[in-house]
Amino acid sequence: MNDIGVIGLSVMGLNLALNMADKGYKVSIYNRTSSVVDEVMRDHGHENFTPTYNLEDFVESLERPRRVFLMIKSGKPIDMVIDQLIGLLDEGDIIIDGGNSYFKDTIRRSKYLEDKKINYLGVGISGGEEGARFGPAIMPSGNREAYEHVRDIFENISAKAYGEACCKYISTAGSGHYVKMVHNGIEYGDMQLISEAYILLRDLGGMDNSQIQEVFEAWNKTELESYLIEITANILKVKEADGSYLVDKILDKSAQKGTGKWTNLEAIDLGVDVSVITAALNARYMSGLKDERVKLSKIIGQNKAEFTGKKDILDLMGLGRKDLVDLVKNSLYASKIVSYAQGFKLLSVAQKEYGWDLNFADIAKIFRGGCIIRAKFLNDISAAFDQDKGVENLLMTDFFAKEINDRLADLRKLVAIGAMGGIPITAMSAALAYVDTYRSSRLGANIIQAQRDYFGAHTFERVDVDGVFHHDWIDEDEK
DSSP: OBSEEEEOOSHHHHHHHHHHHHTTOOEEEEOSSHHHHHHHHHHHOOTTEEEOSSHHHHHHTBOSSOEEEEOSOSSHHHHHHHHHHHTTOOTTOEEEEOSOOOHHHHHHHHHHHHTTTOEEEEEEEESHHHHHHHOOEEEEEEOHHHHHTTHHHHHHHSOEETTEESBOOOOSTTHHHHHHHHHHHHHHHHHHHHHHHHHIIIIITOOOHHHHHHHHHHHTTTTTOBHHHHHHHHHTTOBOTTSOBGGGGSOSOOOOOSHHHHHHHHHHHHTOOOHHHHHHHHHHHHHTOHHHHHHHHHHTOOOHHHHHTTOOHHHHTTOOHHHHHHHHHHHHHHHHHHHHHHHHHHHHHHHHHHTOOOOHHHHHHHTTSSSTTOBTTHHHHHHHHHHOTTOSOGGGSHHHHHHHHHHHHHHHHHHHHHHHTTOOOHHHHHHHHHHHHHTOSSOTHHHHHHHHHHHHOOOBOOSSSOSOBOOOHHHHHHO
């Protein structure tokens, strides 16, 4: 009998199955299209694989409690497979969803299967093809007792960072996919911030790809050390046969699969500011308007002369190229901190909303290896949450408050320079605005609330007296 079965043999499913097989686990494999199973056995046949061609044989090949790992497209396909499996599984068997499912679907499926005495685990997995094959970050959730039946497998196949498995139990139903969703939201922010650093160095600094590559490579040996910084440096090296850089031939039009949108919609529902992530999502939407952007660039232009008197912006500011590189580095790091702080704030609010018990220090540890946002400073995030488990926001911890304070002036200066140069650094600008807003003890919201009360009698609170009040503004106007 086999230890686990994998349904769905596309890139992620196949590589996770191979990862399990390499670790000594006996794996049953199944795909709705039978020819795919044959192709896998022909091209990737592993001694620990058992090919199956119908769900009945697949289920019967598994030891009890059966562990069925779904790696199929999210949405209706998962519901269809679950319905097919119900009649074949026994009480106590375990269905595991390792895809990018929407967390509320996971909660719904868990309740549905609980009534049928079948366990359902929603598992966030990050790392792409390479991570799946050699060690991803894994975020499991659902019934804790059921998880214990798969814990060894997950910990063995996960990435390892600083001697620890990048796999820790998250909480009850839906929390694993929620954490993965927020991971992807932070990933959006990270990628956009890096792209902004790139265009600042390119368009303001006048640096070529080779020079920018050297900068990113150097940054990867500092507090900015991360997977995304590393691969950006690698991307900037790649040349075509004619000696031109591949990155210059790639259309500046980025796509998205939906998890960034989910993060933003969830933040709206819970009333959480994730403005860096929002800016990153909007930047992708704007990138899709390539033809319109080209058209408008010919109509409006940048009007740099209006602000600079036709003088080079860096000269105007008394800055050299090295100064710009330092400004960009510090601003990128400060903005990155803000993006992660927003993501963890969303997790903090979500756990109260959905009744989860999240360990933020452990979540940061999961992100240290295997996943796309893996970065050196996640050790600092984990340590900060260990030091103050009840802190409202990462920016309030001693370590990160100092890191922001040390770099805030540089971020402010860079945003101003970007604005003067007509460089769209929307995510960095959002990071600065977030810090400025969050640290303001008094905002202009009193005017907004007065307006709301004026036209809609929505009431207001006072700073000098407890209670809720309404003022007859119109009668006051008539006096």
